[in-house]
Structures are given as C-alpha cells and as structure tokens.
Amino acid sequence: MKGILIIMISRGDAQVLQSEIAHFQENNAALRVKLRLTDKELDRSRATLRIFKEEREKLQTKVKNLQDILQDKGISPTTVSPPGSPVLEELSSFTSEHIHILSELKPHQNFSRCENPVSCAPDIHPSNMESEMKWLRRHLDRVKQLNEQLSMTLQECKTDSEKLSMHLGKVESTCTALRLALQASERCLKTYSVLLALAEAKQEIILGQISSGDALNSGWKLLPKDLEIKTKLFLMEVKKIFQREGKISISETKKIGCQTSNR
Structure with a gap:
C-alpha cells in the first residue's frame, strides 16, 4: 500500500510539472513572437533613420x-x-x-x-543691387504691415481684457453682497424661529388660563416670571450679537423687541 501511494503521488507531481512545462513553453513562444516583432520594428526604425540621415x-x-x-x-x-x-x-x-x-x-x-x-x-551689374534693394524694401513693407496688424490685435486683446476685468469685479461685488444678504437672512430666520417659539409658549399659557377660567381675572398678570425673564435675556443676547457683527442696527433690534412685547 505504501508503494502504491508513492506511485500515485509521483504521478500527480508529474502532471503538475508537465502543466508547468507546457505553461512555460507557451510563455516562451509568446516571448519569441514578441522578440521577432521587436526586431522587425527595430529594422524598420534603422532603415527610416538611415533614410533621414x-x-x-x-x-x-x-x-x-x-x-x-x-x-x-x-x-x-x-x-x-x-x-x-x-x-x-x-x-x-x-x-x-x-x-x-x-x-x-x-x-x-x-x-x-x-x-x-x-x-x-x-x-x-548695377541693376542687380537695385533689384535686391527693391526686394528688401518689399520685405520690409510686409514686415511693417504685419507689425501693425499685430499691434492692433494686441490693443484689441488689451481692451477685451480690461472689459473682462471690470465685469469680473462687478460679479465679485454682486457675489459678496448676495453672500452678506444670505447670512443676514439666515440670522433673521433663526431669530424669528425663536420668537415664534416664545409666542407659541405664551399662547399655550393663555389657552391654559382660558380653559381654567382665570383669564378674565388675571389676564397677562399670571404669566410666569421665569418666561418673561428668559424672553428679556434672549432679546439682550440677540442685540449683542447683531451689534457685534454690525449687520443690524440698534433700531431694528428695538423694533423686534416691540413686536415681541405686543404679541
């Protein structure tokens, strides 16, 4: 049994080796084909170089x-x-x-x-020098005309560049203004969202007083003092923020405070 096992293993190894040999032979053949193609290209390149020389x-x-x-x-x-x-x-x-x-x-x-x-x-041959001078004058005239055309083209390019620079400056200023307006709108949105939350809280308190029957006697007097204090502190913080950033004036913050007290 041991001898048979050894024979079977050796056959498996032989098959593996044969497959590897076949694989290497295929690679060798492919490399030979590539080498022949490279030699042909090299010969063509040498022939072309010889012709160029x-x-x-x-x-x-x-x-x-x-x-x-x-x-x-x-x-x-x-x-x-x-x-x-x-x-x-x-x-x-x-x-x-x-x-x-x-x-x-x-x-x-x-x-x-x-x-x-x-x-x-x-x-x-005195006429030869005259013909050469005429040719040189014609050539010089052509060069002068070309120089004038190039100067005109350069001037037009400078004008277009200045116009584009001015337009770019306008676009940049417009973008800056829109960016500032967007920032101010975002701050106003946050402020009004907080004011809306405070108004809703006051409304809930008033509705609670109406449902309990104390609204006719108490009115606004029975509002919690903590809510009024928090509202005032919030308005003070809003004023400080807008005064520090310089985007909203003090009069506008006073208007916001008046609207809150009226509500």
Whole structure:
C-alpha cells in the first residue's frame, strides 16, 4: 500500500510539472513572437533613420552649395528667403547668370585690380543691387504691415481684457453682497424661529388660563416670571450679537423687541 501511494503521488507531481512545462513553453513562444516583432520594428526604425540621415546629408550639401554661391555673390545668407520660395529661385537663377557672365568677361578684363569682389559687383551689374534693394524694401513693407496688424490685435486683446476685468469685479461685488444678504437672512430666520417659539409658549399659557377660567381675572398678570425673564435675556443676547457683527442696527433690534412685547 505504501508503494502504491508513492506511485500515485509521483504521478500527480508529474502532471503538475508537465502543466508547468507546457505553461512555460507557451510563455516562451509568446516571448519569441514578441522578440521577432521587436526586431522587425527595430529594422524598420534603422532603415527610416538611415533614410533621414541621407536626406539630411543631401539638404546639408544643398545648403552648403547655396551658401557658397551667396558668399561668392557677396550677400549674407540670413537675408535670403527660405528654401523653395520664388525669391530664392529667382536669386539662384540670377546667381547662375551672374557666374556665366563673369566667366565670359574673365578673358577680356583684368580682375586683379579689384581687391574686393563685392565692390566690383556693382560695376558689372548695377541693376542687380537695385533689384535686391527693391526686394528688401518689399520685405520690409510686409514686415511693417504685419507689425501693425499685430499691434492692433494686441490693443484689441488689451481692451477685451480690461472689459473682462471690470465685469469680473462687478460679479465679485454682486457675489459678496448676495453672500452678506444670505447670512443676514439666515440670522433673521433663526431669530424669528425663536420668537415664534416664545409666542407659541405664551399662547399655550393663555389657552391654559382660558380653559381654567382665570383669564378674565388675571389676564397677562399670571404669566410666569421665569418666561418673561428668559424672553428679556434672549432679546439682550440677540442685540449683542447683531451689534457685534454690525449687520443690524440698534433700531431694528428695538423694533423686534416691540413686536415681541405686543404679541
């Protein structure tokens, strides 16, 4: 029996181990799939990066060539429009034409007398500088117009901001007034609720006197002195509270006392 029990336990352990091995094999297969996908994405990223590097090198070469052409012409690269603009295309065509004319005039003219090539350029093509100046003036006019539009927009934004600030101040003052009115209403509600309780107590006393037949003889004289004293003390406390908070004047508290005595 002991041997059979040992065999059964070992079979159960084997099943557990087999299930764990299958589970780990599934996890391993899933990880391998993820790894292959990651490798593919990495290859695509490397290819894209290689393409970007080639494009960057091409663009750098183009920029360098344009800068060399502009330096040969004597124009600062910062004053030229961005790549792809019509002005840059005109400038490139104009530069190529200028280089072609220089190559034609080189055998017939001695350029050794000109120490500064920029100073010699106007002697060769004075109209080129005029066209450049016209382009610069047009560009300056556009910048001035844009500056004026931005100034007008800024002024409108300032005006709107001032209007919003004034409206916000009005709303804040209205909220403060409503909050104070709400607090005063809550205090008045509490006061009138207590006065109502006192009036109900007096009414119960009067009804008790009427039912006992002593109301005609006694009237208000038989009211308990403790109730009158408590009423006066309560009115004094109410006056102190309102005088301390400064929300209700002394005359209004006197009116409340008169209404209580009349009741």
